[in-house]
Amino acid sequence: MNGADAILRSLEAEGVEVMFGLPGGAILPLYDAMARGTTVRHVLARHEQGAGHMAEGYARASGRVGVAIATSGPGATNLVTPIADAWMDSTPLVCITGQVRTHLIGTDAFQECDITGITIPIVKHSWLVLDVDELPHVMKAAFHVASTGRCGPVLVDVPRDVQEAELEFAYPDEVSLPGWKPPRRGNARQIKAAAVSIAEAERPILYVGGGVLNAHATDELRELAEVARLPVVTTLMAKSGFPESHELHVGWPGMHGPKWSNYALNKADVVVAVGARFDDRVTGKLSAFAPGATIVHLDIDAAEISKIRHADVPVVGPLKPVLAELAKRLRDEAVPGRTDAWLAQIDEWRGQFPLRYSAEPGPMLKPQLVLERLQALTEGRDDVVWTTGVGQHQMWAMQYVRCDRPRTFITSGGLGTMGYGIPAAIGAKAARPDATVICVDGDGCFQMTCQELATAAHEELPIVVVIVNNGYLGMVRQWQDMFFEERFSQIALSHNLPDYAALARAYGALGFTAENEEELEAALIEAIASGRTCVVDARVDPREHCFPMIAAGSAAIDMVEFQDTHTEVPVV
């Protein structure tokens, strides 16, 4: 067989179900091999960025490695954004790119670019395969590196002549990577020290990050929380990693988290960071973050320990066994009822600082109401997967949507990639064909990747896209309004240019426009029930800001709350 066949046989050996890509000159032999037959389904994206985000959405929804394929040059550079996104959010991704023929490398040949060079700062590792006999080993290593230790993206760049060269194929059982040694277990003495810190705490809290989902450790997390009766905050990346209707779930920390959640995290005396990295969007002003708290930091990546905040008790290791061991120890050591007063205090804050927005009756839909209605319409269902773009709508989705099952909230956290939502939803649908996949999008985000609606319609991967359409780059508008003395600059997109419902229909999807609550309700019900790719254009009030908010550079405890003095209704 040739190198291209070997790539497909390798993907099959890895148990890959689906790959997302777009062909072009330098990757033609691989697509020719697909035409000869493979068990791996190929989803044809309309843009390589879409293919990359689809692979990410697939990986996040399934807990497996996502695979994206692109040609050389522009195909490869279009993958750079998804690769950077996967790097920031530790999403396991194998990207396969075509490269110009070996003898042309370095000559500025047509569609040549040094993609391994370009991506060095944003991949765990990459390979430029110059010898076809190395391909099986490289493919094995690529999947191994992407999915072990802290997950992340890898890149395999294969020149066209290497894809065409013949080899004797044998897929290795083992991979030899002498420099890659992720930790296999946590240090027992450190775990014991962590257990002591937690057991002795007056006001402990679990500050959970996306690592808990990558580690498939949500059951162990729940066990730990319940054994010691510990309140849990989940970051944006960890949303759905702990059941949100659970009494111990105390919201989401950070810039747009509820005030009571930030109070809980910042007034704790022992903060147990679980696969979290003290991101600036969570901590606010670092010197004022959880002052005086003892930090217990559990992470598989030693480089995260004390990178931002000094860890008093570090535990480096895979979260699944570390959390299980910790829960085991605390079953004996935790004092029953010790956290009751603390949990009651948090509950009091919850009552004191509910999420609020202006419910003043007006001509326009409130954006928060769109999310509330979506939540109400899907309440109690365990087969809904949410994706989002980036901006105000994303933060409202975090605040108003309840996720009780792991891997049901998929969003771009670290890189903040606008346009992530639609392709991620398509990838999630490929991973969970049984699920209703709802992409909560903004009108700015929508226009960055809406070409993938064609992919969704054509590939029969139906998704429901709900545009929280305020006619503006809303989060930028909010910042200009709050921090640039209302000097609005280059943010107006207009509510109806394009006509999103008509555009949806042009892409073979169903399109709805909703300008009031009745239209919204009817459109959402029909869209969710349709089994088709749908776009619901919910035209909302552009004046709404996302509150509460930690202003940049402020302490998390000093949140700006919703300030409307007219009519306020509490919405817990």
Add this chain to the structure above:
Amino acid sequence: MKHTISVLVENKPGALMRVTAMFARRGYNIESLAVGETERHDVSRITLRVDCETHSLEQIEKQLNKLVNTLRVTELPPGESLERELALFKVSAPPSARAELMALGEVFHARIADLGPDAIVFELTGPPEDVDSFEELVRPHGLQELVRTGRIGLTRATRGHKGKPPVQALV
């Protein structure tokens, strides 16, 4: 504070670039860098000199360890390791100044690598501090050109490996 870090990497294409790119991306400045093969042809040693706080040094070591091609990262502790550098100095040397320069070279055990009508090229191998001192002394005579290899280093023979296995066991 300045630190010397010794990094053993797989001798593979791009390994050096991954190391230097990490420094660039994380905002750490490399003061000097030397790279070459080790006792094993498939392993290279990169010796880096960086100016950073102890906290940052720990980060640097951890980030280096995350690179797939990295086999081992060690700091060469001052006093417990040998550090050497090679430098070539082209110094203006009219006949009137020659004798003084040659005497100076002798003190530092610098070899005269080349001698021209108006200039001398000194070759000096030694602790980087000696190279600094020699540079200071010849500069007033007219230092035309200077090239330094960057420092290399090993732990002392008497110090051993502190229980760490030799590289053979790693690969």
